[in-house]
Amino acid sequence: MMRVGQPTNGKGNNMRGAVMYGPGDVRVDVRERPTILKPTDAVLRVTASCVCGSDLWAYRGLEDHDWPVPMGHEYVGIVEEVGSEVRSVRPGDFVVGSFFASDNTCEICAAGYQTHCVQREAAAPGGAQSEFLRVPLADGTLVATPGMPEDDLIPSLLAASDVLGTGWFAAVAAEAGPGKTVAVVGDGAVGLLGILAAKQLGAERVIAMSRHADRQRLARDFGATDIVEERGDDGVARIRELTNGLGAHSTIEAVGTQESMMQAIRATRPSGHVGFVGVTHDVSISGLDLFFSGVHLHGGPAPVRRFLPDLIRLIWERRIDPGKVFDVTMPLDQAAAAYRAMDQRTAIKVLLRP
């Protein structure tokens, strides 16, 4: 296993990587560089990583961990070395991966649910906010781009590794499509990219729930046709006003709180679909409320791997620009400032360059 929190002299087999020592305490340490442990592993030189909304739960003291913890699970990079059994990627390839490693061959993967792969494990066990990263099950987890990307495509490819794939899954789970009105609860990077996904999937109308001018602008950029600033009961009432009293056909829940989940269910018409991807903390759904809502409910950790080939193609052909969610770029050494900016919502999403 990677040793954590032991500064070394920065030479030879060492690297820099972000480590959380406890709530609010992120440091960039010099750490041991990862190596191939299993013949199915790959080691990447990380080109870009970022801070995830889900990292903030730990940062805010709302998740318990055995500190210190190496951070980061979103990454793009160049393959440095592969294990003896790896066939689909080779050193020098530029690759995108998801936050869970998957074999991409089991029955669950074949059904498109790679985040529940029977061999599932963390794809970035050593933390992706670092210079190098070991990725298990490389053949099933990593997807190579058609060539070396131009630099301006890096943010979008990085977005594909989690927030775009997650927003896309939410839109698919909510059955966004032609003729549908889609409501989006949550104006973080995932919610914003859920808007982009709904639009790409052909939704007729996309209602963004947001009260922040900068996020509203990005929402409109990505395809939102309406903005609702109200929350809770008022937000639900406003969605109903906009949908002939019935509620949205499809609702994306991209927050993960009790209020946001109930707002999503109640904003959806009977027969409609709620796609929920906010990591649910202390959320409890009343069976009777769900029974009488008549909605379909589906979500969970997004099987980003299912969508990666399509998303990479859309980005490569410059048909979508999800990288716009990165409104701030920092060097890896400033990881602590990146977490602060995300926590205080002065940044939508911070890209880290090693």
Next chain:
Amino acid sequence: MMRVGQPTNGKGNNMRGAVMYGPGDVRVDVRERPTILKPTDAVLRVTASCVCGSDLWAYRGLEDHDWPVPMGHEYVGIVEEVGSEVRSVRPGDFVVGSFFASDNTCEICAAGYQTHCVQREAAAPGGAQSEFLRVPLADGTLVATPGMPEDDLIPSLLAASDVLGTGWFAAVAAEAGPGKTVAVVGDGAVGLLGILAAKQLGAERVIAMSRHADRQRLARDFGATDIVEERGDDGVARIRELTNGLGAHSTIEAVGTQESMMQAIRATRPSGHVGFVGVTHDVSISGLDLFFSGVHLHGGPAPVRRFLPDLIRLIWERRIDPGKVFDVTMPLDQAAAAYRAMDQRTAIKVLLRP
């Protein structure tokens, strides 16, 4: 409104009907015969009715009501009289209806969710366990059979009005179909007819969860290929053993308790579908459990009306025999005994003949 609990002399405009005066207290009263109140109403002479598993919640003191309450919401009968705006059924027609009245024209009905119709109201406001019944929104609610049914078809047509339609919806919500393994939690009439529905929809394997020999027999009659007697954790473990460690593709939840709901979710593989139709009482679903289960969850009051034309046809052509769930038939006057038999599970389902 129908007056309840006022015995009259049994002549003229009166009829007999079952009334619950409180938990465990069902009586057959002589009551006022219903009449057309709105031009969209129909009045039926009830041919057969029955006691529903959902009636038992009140009978067992687990639901609060303003007593006394006229009982029954499952019915087949002959149209006696229609309001001036009714077009699709006429006096003399033999009809089947669902427990909610619906216009069958609104956007929600058009989506197949008639139980959430924007004009929804109770279809048997005066109680269907009676000689006559007023049904609102007759055009949208009632479906006429191709002719006067032979007597042996009456139980199956009555089953279509609720338990068959509900089991069918559960199987559709669980996406039962070719190549699928379907698990069924609950061996009441709805669960048993969920088995029949899964089989009709082409499921490869249907696993019934039941520990009662008579219900196991009926389950096999209806198409169950496997029986699991274990419940809770052991039941889930057994389902996993039978499904290569993965869980069922589709699970029908036809009970409505915390244990049965969690058993259904946990017995289902990631990517799978849970169709829940047991009226959920005090059920609370952990958002985090649902998030990491990877299942699709859908259910609620079954839009029986969506399926009635198909179900009537299958019954009329004698391709299915759902009426077998009625293992006891009693005259309406013995309604109290019918409730006792259902409550004590000495009967699967009791048919009442006025």
